[in-house]
Amino acid sequence: MKQKELSPAPAAFNLENVADLYIRVSTTEQAEEGYSVGEQEARLRAYCSAMGFTVNAVHIDPGYSGATLDRPGINQVIKDVRGGYVKKVIVWKLDRLSRSQKDTLVLLEDVFLQNGCNFVSIMESFDTATPFGRCIVGILAAFAQMERENIKARLVMGKQAGLKEGNYYSGITPIGYKSELQENGKRTLVVDPFSSQAVKDMYRLYSSGRSLGEIGVYVQKKYGINTKFCRTDAASACSRILRNPVYAGRVVMGDLEYSGKHEALVSPEVWQKVNDRLSQNKKAFKRTYSGSDGLLSGLLFCGDCGARMSIRNWGWKQKGKPITKKYICYSVSRCSKRMIKSDSCSNRKEHFTVSDLDALVLEEIKKLALDPASLDALAEESAGETPPDLGVFRERLGNVEKQITRLLNLYQNGVVELEEIQDRLSALKEERKAAQKCLEEAEAEDSGKMSKGEAAAALASLSGIIEAGDGDGLYALVHSLIEKVVVLNGDITIYWAFC
Numbered sequence: 001m002k003q004k005e006l007s008p009a010p011a012a013f014n015l016e017n018v019a020d021l022y023i024r025v026s027t028t029e030q031a032e033e034g035y036s037v038g039e040q041e042a043r044l045r046a047y048c049s050a051m052g053f054t055v056n057a058v059h060i061d062p063g064y065s066g067a068t069l070d071r072p073g074i075n076q077v078i079k080d081v082r083g084g085y086v087k088k089v090i091v092w093k094l095d096r097l098s099r100s101q102k103d104t105l106v107l108l109e110d111v112f113l114q115n116g117c118n119f120v121s122i123m124e125s126f127d128t129a130t131p132f133g134r135c136i137v138g139i140l141a142a143f144a145q146m147e148r149e150n151i152k153a154r155l156v157m158g159k160q161a162g163l164k165e166g167n168y169y170s171g172i173t174p175i176g177y178k179s180e181l182q183e184n185g186k187r188t189l190v191v192d193p194f195s196s197q198a199v200k201d202m203y204r205l206y207s208s209g210r211s212l213g214e215i216g217v218y219v220q221k222k223y224g225i226n227t228k229f230c231r232t233d234a235a236s237a238c239s240r241i242l243r244n245p246v247y248a249g250r251v252v253m254g255d256l257e258y259s260g261k262h263e264a265l266v267s268p269e270v271w272q273k274v275n276d277r278l279s280q281n282k283k284a285f286k287r288t289y290s291g292s293d294g295l296l297s298g299l300l301f302c303g304d305c306g307a308r309m310s311i312r313n314w315g316w317k318q319k320g321k322p323i324t325k326k327y328i329c330y331s332v333s334r335c336s337k338r339m340i341k342s343d344s345c346s347n348r349k350e351h352f353t354v355s356d357l358d359a360l361v362l363e364e365i366k367k368l369a370l371d372p373a374s375l376d377a378l379a380e381e382s383a384g385e386t387p388p389d390l391g392v393f394r395e396r397l398g399n400v401e402k403q404i405t406r407l408l409n410l411y412q413n414g415v416v417e418l419e420e421i422q423d424r425l426s427a428l429k430e431e432r433k434a435a436q437k438c439l440e441e442a443e444a445e446d447s448g449k450m451s452k453g454e455a456a457a458a459l460a461s462l463s464g465i466i467e468a469g470d471g472d473g474l475y476a477l478v479h480s481l482i483e484k485v486v487v488l489n490g491d492i493t494i495y496w497a498f499c
Contacts, residue, residue, distance in 0.1 A: 019088035066099035189262035224434020302329035303488025305342035326351040369459040397435040455498035
């Protein structure tokens, strides 16, 4: 709000002719002819000069919407009127005062007229000092509100059209992304290298059977993401993130949902798998398992094109001969366009039947359970691998250090006071502490994998699960021990989820 005070008027003047000038422009109106602050003020002053009015003050609300009265300039006008300093309030056009019919009538009846102050709008050529002027104000206020509703409707239509094009509309940038301004003036989501790792960890850990609470605590401890990530508690924050379709490359507004332009952090299949489990609201997988359901569903990847593999019926249905179920690469089966990764995938020579591949992988798990030395060897091999996200943590640490240095330089140069940067400085120091800890543990800990002791405990329960015929328990056990299985024709590579 800007206010221009003039020098005191001469001692002898008529209070009835003392006026406040009120000017408002919204952001989109700044450059429009006749709407600018300077243009409005010039016209209002010319009118007062012609009518012999004395200007008490000019109250300006630049960049404010007329939808509400929460504006510093109009509030100062109200104070002047109620204080008896002015007897006229003059605007260039009625919608400068307000675009709400209710607010306009409240100002007119409960503020201006109640305090003996008349309201004048130059463009509409009326004055509330007359009965006709008061009637016209009510009518024009209704039209001003109708125009506001039309603007709102056009904005909604514009957003719906942009949504179909894949644009993301929300006041909050989801964790895992950054909002960047494009050349066309629109904003788009770009993957943030640091926080996106946290989101991917959440989906991976929940898919492997971890609880929401465990995941939330783990992510906060590893990435140092606290209040920005968690509004209430770790579990509910995890649930909100896991349910957000934006991470599967979708954009949503109300009941509308379309493919987004931004890069997905997880595949649609993983997102659906996680949300199916969330809907069940149970800690363990409650999927009924049978030999044809596939112990490895959701874990299989093609070794050629990298696409996922799904269960498909194979062969012709014949009397007395059941259809064979096989694991087939999506790029080969082409049953889902979104899942296809290549038009020339070579993984076609031999498709494993569901029962055969499940049996092969289950046999490897049994070997680990019977031979602790094999488990030790796998753990040592995993511990010797370079953590894939080590560079991300180094980059994050460097960015935090730069921000801390920048704040301290501002303080040392006298630009800001220490009290102004204290909270932000404390938050950055916490982030630095968390990033440093991650760097120290990165070579010894592989991104939240199950420890060797936890894997041994899980393997010890294998024989009991098999003897009890617990299909649900077997499914959960397999998914907790294995991160993924890569299949290329007859070759199988198991990636274990422990270190």
